[in-house]
Amino acid sequence: MSLGRIVFSRSPRSERGLLSGWNRNLVNDLSCNGPRQPTTRVMSRCYKLHTCSTSKSVVSPLLRSNICGTPSSYQSAAPSLRSFSEGPSSSEEDDWGAEYEALTAQRNKNIIMNPAGQGKNILPGGYVLKKDPKKGGYRKVILEHSLGYFWAIKELATTNKKPILSNNAVIPAAEAEEFPFLGDLVNLKGEAASIPDFFTRNNRSKDASAKCTLVAISYKDFGAQLLPSWIDPFDMAFRKGVNNEADRYEVVRIIINEGRMVKLLSPFITSGTKKNVPESDHANTLLYYGIDAEEFRDILRMHNIYSGYVFLVDGIGRVRWAGSGEGTEEEIHSMIGIAKDLTKRLQKQLPQSQNPRIGKRVQ
Incomplete structure (x- = not known):
């Protein structure tokens, strides 16, 4: 034996x-x-x-x-x-419950998930709840094991390449959440950077209306090909058109490369990216090479890595609008209008006295 x-x-x-x-x-x-x-x-x-x-x-x-x-x-x-x-012990359930609540609390509550997609059902950490037909109740299952390894490609068809829906109006300042942190970034000029500090690096006055940044994020080439539908109209409206305040508008591209081998392949990835991005935008094109950016992806609800995502960030690094996929004419018109509202300076008026002082001039 x-x-x-x-x-x-x-x-x-x-x-x-x-x-x-x-x-x-x-x-x-x-x-x-x-x-x-x-x-x-x-x-x-x-x-x-x-x-x-x-x-x-x-x-x-x-x-x-x-x-x-x-x-x-x-x-x-x-x-x-x-x-x-x-099954899990009661203490393990308590530990997972506390961890789940903490991770869920980090998610941006203003991002609208497409009801036709699977993103609304995804739990933090890449899990979904699946009903047990034998014992009843639900159990936590790895995303790919439950939905299949090609679920993201199928979702592109059911959602018209839009895992998240565009906001119809600007997110109020009182409800806006800060853009999540991501470090170990490098631009196409070889300079290190981290976000959201990169968005506010020139705003010394910390004025929310001083600047508006269009952040375009992609993981795969397919998603990167969808982003020009947002970037080009934004450029024409603010940066390349007749505008005396072009320096108040900025486009930042972020390309996420995940995996254990991306560090070794980074020279080839960087070289290929330089050919596809205009030289004038090399300083604002940030690349991430790391094993995992799952927490960053979960906060912004970018579960489907085959699509492209866009965000409008105000002068102090808060997310004020979000969208995904290929921009429609209506969505682009709304995005440009919101960008204008974010950079609208408040007119400061001097207080007028209700009881003007009347009298003779003293000589």
Whole structure:
């Protein structure tokens, strides 16, 4: 009888449930030699699996104790182990509830999700709730596992490439939220930057009406090809047209590149981007190279990375309007009108005295 069969015959029901989705060959290759210092890998719904530093096999402390004996470091962790079939403990539910509320509170409440899309159902962290037909209730499932790996492409068809809808009017200043932070950016001239500080770098007076910035964000080439439908009319209305205050309007392109290999490919990505962006806009084209920008994406509800997104940001870095996909004539007209309203200076009038002073001039 092989070692794998011995293990599964001796393991309790909870252990069999835990390992039902794993490759049983990993157990056959399990090494019991050398020092073992447990590390923890956090899975969905806060379930925890433990692994030895000497092996890449991911097994529970109870299963490892059946094979290698029960080290003291694992004895304390074994009683707290729960299998997927048993469901989460009350403390784990409380931890996820608190984490979920904190992440949800960060989302921009003024962004309108398209009712025909899937974005309205996506939870922070890239999960969705799925009903369990056997046990009833709902459980948290990874987005791609529930909707499929091509859900984003399907959503483009159902929403006309607009995962979020454009605001019909300017977001009131009292309700406007600050643009989320994203660091480790670099422009096409090789200068480091971070947002939203980049939008307000020249506004020393901290005047909300001093400047309006059109922020255009893309993740894929398909989304980047949709953005000129917004950028070109904005340029013609404010920056390239007859306008004495062109310096009060700015376009900032942000290209998000996520993955573990993008750092190595960054020279090629930067070179290709320079060919597609006018040289006059190289200073305002920011590129992000990192493993993950999930929190930034979730705050602005940019769940579908195949579309393009646009935002109007006022002089102090607040989001006052949002849109996505390809701009229609009506949406572009509304965007330009809102940009004008954001830069409208208030007329300061001197207070007039209701009881003017009447008298002789003193000589």
